[in-house]
Amino acid sequence: MSLMVTLARAEAVVAGRATPLATVRHRHLSDRPLVLVPMTAAGEAAAPLGALVGSDRDRPRLLVVPQPRDRDLRFAFLAELAAEVLPYVESYTEDGGTAEPPAADSGAEPAQEPCADAAQLLVPSRAGVEYVRLLGRSMRFRRAAEDDPAAPYPAPPRVPLLGRWLSHYGERARVPGAALLLSATELLARHWATGQSTVEDQHLGALLAWITDGAAAAERAESGRDADGQLLVPPADPATDPAFDNRLLAPAVARYDRARAGVDPAAARPAEDAVARLVESRLRPTWDAVWRSYDLLRALPPGAHVPGRWLGDRWSFTAHRDRLRAGEPPQPRRDDAVTAARKLAQRERALAELDAQEALDDPLTMAERRLAGQAFACRTEAVEMAYSEGRRPMPRPLVTVVTDDEPHLEEGARVYRALPGGKTQRALVAGYGGGRVTVQLQDGMGRSRAPAEGSVPEPGDRAVWTLFEHTARRGPALPEPEDTPWTHGSGSAAPLWETPDPMTAEDFL
Incomplete structure (x- = not known):
């Protein structure tokens, strides 16, 4: 509880x-x-x-x-x-x-x-x-x-x-x-x-x-x-x-x-x-x-x-x-x-x-996650445009927010926020201290050099960032039942104790 x-x-x-x-x-x-x-x-x-x-x-x-x-x-x-x-x-x-x-x-x-x-x-x-x-x-x-x-x-x-x-x-x-x-x-x-x-x-x-x-x-x-x-x-x-x-x-x-x-x-x-x-x-x-x-x-x-x-x-x-x-x-x-x-x-x-x-749908449930340090509500204070390195620079804005919560953050940790349309935006924590958090947005801004409208918070905007992912990751694929060994319940091969021994010449007098 x-x-x-x-x-x-x-x-x-x-x-x-x-x-x-x-x-x-x-x-x-x-x-x-x-x-x-x-x-x-x-x-x-x-x-x-x-x-x-x-x-x-x-x-x-x-x-x-x-x-x-x-x-x-x-x-x-x-x-x-x-x-x-x-x-x-x-x-x-x-x-x-x-x-x-x-x-x-x-x-x-x-x-x-x-x-x-x-x-x-x-x-x-x-x-x-x-x-x-x-x-x-x-x-x-x-x-x-x-x-x-x-x-x-x-x-x-x-x-x-x-x-x-x-x-x-x-x-x-x-x-x-x-x-x-x-x-x-x-x-x-x-x-x-x-x-x-x-x-x-x-x-x-x-x-x-x-x-x-x-x-x-x-x-x-x-x-x-x-x-x-x-x-x-x-x-x-x-x-x-x-x-x-x-x-x-x-x-x-x-x-x-x-x-x-x-x-x-x-x-x-x-x-x-x-x-x-x-x-x-x-x-x-x-x-x-x-x-x-x-x-x-x-x-x-x-x-x-x-x-x-x-x-x-x-x-x-x-x-x-x-x-x-x-x-x-x-x-x-x-x-x-x-x-x-x-x-x-x-x-x-x-x-x-x-x-x-449930946390994303309900402020009361989200308050429970905030109290546990798994999310933080904040107000955007400043936005600094930055770009990734490489042959095709992509926008990676630095967003500084102010929060009264006490999330369990460390530099380099991933945080997430919900975007309109059911999408999720990822960010990396670039700095944390004194009630201020600086995050670097990683995706959700489109494929052009200029971020899509509404994908980057504006100063004064309020949002909730979470330390937990909004969708669960799928594990590795499992084999089909017929491809598993009999030790794991495969139906393709009978257990050894149910397989009769092969007949040999010694079985006949």
Whole structure:
């Protein structure tokens, strides 16, 4: 946790209300997101108990598994979930009309055109993101009856397809700055600081209360209970409250089991409806809280670099759509060495670029970097024209600026500033001391002897120079999986212990 965030949390404690951490919204939010509020049975990671799902805040679809241990009921739940999610996702799979190049971390081919937009999923908390990933893993390897009639416990149609989409969304959520799958708690915690711990911030009701009503309301939302011992604000995680499980849910499920064992559909229906009402009573407050969070975040203006990151999400969405259309097999359980290395490099680049872009978009975030000595705000004091040596002298102006910050500078260090149009200008530190910094501009001035208009600061101009680069450097190219040795997971050569010894004359008597 940085010093600025710590200070913001301390101010929130004193004020009794959350403190803003950003002046802009750092993630893309769709005009029509699909909200998924899942609930799992206690004791099993991916055993669904119910869910509220939909893109209309006033008409969510309630899905319930009255007996989570019943495989048939769980498959019926997954089939209903696929019937709700897949039409929404597939409504975004049409080709777009732009031919912009894909982002470096998208995995798409340069000759493609991205979809005009991409489907976005919102869940209440970080645990909900992990649940989506686990749910996708549990479904994508299932065999449907039409694909393999001899498969034991065949999955309903389209369930494996939903698993592949959810797996992709869960994997994409691990890329810093990606917005295909977002959690409300992570979004709110990025833009507001509360007076509680980061673990407590995962309770959506308490976090939302800190922002809208204050600390007292947050305490009631986190721990307040009614006369029956039930939480006033149910937890927003897929897991449920033990008091709800033991006192309400378990007896209702037991009544459903007894009614179904009596082989009387008329008696089983009321018992199933009772379980559904209990599940909905826990899910509906969280559903409303997710949409209130959405409204709060949509009120913030988007950062300048948000559309560019969303373009990378669109390319990722398009690439996965094309893999499905090409009939490629499901994502493997474990990546080979080259794929894992590429994913790691991709996420490292995305994290470096996200940190830089958020600072460039947001004065509050840039203030944190200035306090750490990684940037400095300044006013241009003087400009002295100079040129490089060589057959074709190029402009290398010396710009002297005045700053009240204390950057960690040394002579010869590189500094960077943002130019209009998303370009970055580099400079070398030629001198530093007494609150004055002299930098020599290195690029961004055009190819002629006279610098392009606006590329050299004028006396009195204000700017922010950073010690960090605005774009991440790409690492060395990695070999293809078939070109790696078997010790690194190559699929082209079998391991020695799986290769039979060659037959010789000594093998025959």
